[in-house]
Amino acid sequence: MNADKTGYDACMKNCGFFGRVCLGSAALAAVLVAGVSVAQGPVRPAAQAGAAQMPRVVEKNGRWALMVDGAPYLMLGVQINNSSAWPAMLPEVWPAVDKLHANTVEAPVYWEQMEPAKGKFDFSVVDALLAGAREHKVRLVLLWFGTWKNGAPHYVPDWVKRDNATYPRVTGPKGEVRDTMSPFGAATMKADATAFGALMRHLKAADAARHTVILVQVENEINAYGSARDYSPEAVKLFEGQVPAELVTALHTKAGTWTEVFGAEAENTFQAWSIARYVEQVAKAGKAEYGLPLYLNHSLENPLAAPREGRLAWPAMTDHVLDIWKATAPSLDLIAPDIYMSQYAQYEKVLDVYARAGDKSKGGNALFVPESGNAAPYARYMFATLGHGAIGWSTFGLDLTGYANAPLGAPVVDDKLIDLFALNNEIVGPMQREIAKLNFEGKVQAVSEDPAVHSQNLEFGPWTATVAYGLRVFGRAMNAPGNADPVGRALVAQLGPDEFLVTGVSTRVDFRPTDAASGKHREFVKVEEGRYVDGKWKFLRIWNGDQTDYGLNFTTAPQVLRVTLMTY
Numbered sequence: 267m268n269a270d271k272t273g274y275d276a277c278m279k280n281c282g283f284f285g286r287v288c289l290g291s292a293a294l295a296a297v298l299v300a301g302v303s304v305a306q307g308p309v310r311p312a313a314q315a316g317a318a319q320m321p322r323v324v325e326k327n328g329r330w331a332l333m334v335d336g337a338p339y340l341m342l343g344v345q346i347n348n349s350s351a352w353p354a355m356l357p358e359v360w361p362a363v364d365k366l367h368a369n370t371v372e373a374p375v376y377w378e379q380m381e382p383a384k385g386k387f388d389f390s391v392v393d394a395l396l397a398g399a400r401e402h403k404v405r406l407v408l409l410w411f412g413t414w415k416n417g418a419p420h421y422v423p424d425w426v427k428r429d430n431a432t433y434p435r436v437t438g439p440k441g442e443v444r445d446t447m448s449p450f451g452a453a454t455m456k457a458d459a460t461a462f463g464a465l466m467r468h469l470k471a472a473d474a475a476r477h478t479v480i481l482v483q484v485e486n487e488i489n490a491y492g493s494a495r496d497y498s499p500e501a502v503k504l505f506e507g508q509v510p511a512e513l514v515t516a517l518h519t520k521a522g523t524w525t526e527v528f529g530a531e532a533e534n535t536f537q538a539w540s541i542a543r544y545v546e547q548v549a550k551a552g553k554a555e556y557g558l559p560l561y562l563n564h565s566l567e568n569p570l571a572a573p574r575e576g577r578l579a580w581p582a583m584t585d586h587v588l589d590i591w592k593a594t595a596p597s598l599d600l601i602a603p604d605i606y607m608s609q610y611a612q613y614e615k616v617l618d619v620y621a622r623a624g625d626k627s628k629g630g631n632a633l634f635v636p637e638s639g640n641a642a643p644y645a646r647y648m649f650a651t652l653g654h655g656a657i658g659w660s661t662f663g664l665d666l667t668g669y670a671n672a673p674l675g676a677p678v679v680d681d682k683l684i685d686l687f688a689l690n691n692e693i694v695g696p697m698q699r700e701i702a703k704l705n706f707e708g709k710v711q712a713v714s715e716d717p718a719v720h721s722q723n724l725e726f727g728p729w730t731a732t733v734a735y736g737l738r739v740f741g742r743a744m745n746a747p748g749n750a751d752p753v754g755r756a757l758v759a760q761l762g763p764d765e766f767l768v769t770g771v772s773t774r775v776d777f778r779p780t781d782a783a784s785g786k787h788r789e790f791v792k793v794e795e796g797r798y799v800d801g802k803w804k805f806l807r808i809w810n811g812d813q814t815d816y817g818l819n820f821t822t823a824p825q826v827l828r829v830t831l832m833t834y
């Protein structure tokens with residue numbers, strides 16, 4: 267059970283939901299973040315105080331946090347399969363969520379279901395998600411499958427799908443009609459914005475007192491696969507015209523036509539701008555109803571390839587158009603990468619590109635990975651993602667509805683696969699509030715194993731932590747050989763000048779004075795194993811002897827240490 271769930275339980279038990287003062291982990295963290303002493307002034311009941319505060323994505327000193335109930339919150343997520351949000355499927359969803367120890371579930375809301383006839387809304391599917399999430403004590407990220415889902419219009423209601431005169435599709439380069447909606451369809455945009463607004467209005471009525479829903483995704487992996495852009499007469503006219511002045515200003519570029527300004531990238535840039543402009547209207551309509559944080563997910567191309575080299579001809583939604591999105595869709599709080607690249611260098615590069623320091627109006631971007639592959643190599647990347655200051659990380663498609671993105675006949679999702687990902691949450695879940703807060707303060711460093719480099723150094727001023735992979739538990743070794751499969755991961759957070767929180771999987775962590783010339787050596791004053799419960803460290807035992815003589819060895823047991831160091 268994760269910390270937020272534990273805190274919620276304790277609060278319910280000790281205080282009742284709107285009961286007496288209850289400082290659980292969330293409230294305690296809120297007090298710490300606000301820098302307010304508990305002893306000062308009246309303290310409102312935590313549940314009420316929290317409920318009054320909207321979830322927010324905030325930035326400070328170049329770092330990001332998702333504030334939930336007034337304190338940094340780390341989304342330890344799972345995204346359910348595309349067709350799993352139906353009430354009849356939820357009994358196959360919640361057991362997987364529980365086994366995963368996830369604290370956040372990402373679930374689609376289907377426009378086709380929600381607005382079966384124009385202006386007639388059915389929120390029963392959303393309400394079933396809300397009820398289930400509350401029962402299982404997890405938060406929700408809702409995914410609005412509207413005009414675009416993986417570029418296609420497959421989730422638009424049939425009254426939109428069938429009426430392409432009112433709701434036009436993209437015209438391809440040869441004049442062919444394509445399986446994607448035109449971003450120049452004013453009626454489509456209006457209909458989508460109206461429906462999304464209705465969803466947000468419903469959430470406000472159904473959830474504003476609870477904040478079960480903490481974040482909403484607008485559309486899903488938009489693109490016009492197969493066509494660089496729309497070639498409809500309206501689109502052609504705009505493409506041949508001038509780049510809008512506000513975009514020129516935001517990008518600090520010269521004025522001119524799209525081709526003059528963007529050269530070989532003109533069509534992609536134009537397409538990205540066209541879609542971003544549309545999505546901004548949808549997002550704005552939703553936010554006007556209920557101001558939850560909003561984001562959009564990007565599909566990716568090889569981030570290590572040079573521009574245009576080996577890239578698709580229609581990459582309107584990848585890292586290299588991030589600035590277009592930032593400038594054109596300010597109602598989105600962040601742009602998030604969906605990472606289906608298991609190679610270390612690619613994964614790291616994507617994290618680098620999407621974690622941008624600074625205010626979002628100046629191009630800053632909070633890192634959130636809403637989809638990460640669910641094959642074994644991906645499990646370790648939650649740690650590298652935290653190491654980039656992320657506000658959340660989620661794997662895709664771990665539910666028990668019988669779908670797996672694998673060859674037909676291959677095993678579907680089973681306990682073995684779920685356990686690989688559950689381990690991260692077992693470790694980090696009980697202290698997610700603490701890690702989110704420490705990360706917001708810049709005190710966390712976390713890494714995943716690079717198969718090409720078998721040890722990594724984490725610098726904490728006078729102390730350096732070395733993370734080494736593939737060593738035997740007992741005995742010193744000069745060179746780490748790496749794990750047979752690169753499954754290792756480690757997290758080190760600084761709690762004080764000589765005090766650290768340390769955890770990991772299949773790795774050894776040790777410390778040394780950064781200044782090697784000082785001739786000083788590391789000594790463990792104390793290595794405590796324990797866990798956070800409701801924001802308080804609960805001591806379990808002291809590690810010594812075999813457990814510390816060669817460094818701090820983390821196996822696949824979920825273990826967390828508080829380490830005090832000295833030199834001699």
Ligand code: DGJ
Nearest residue numbers: 348416486487604637671
């Ligand atoms: C990325 C999409 O965003 C998801 O909805 C899903 O289609 C996965 N790709 C693949 O299963």
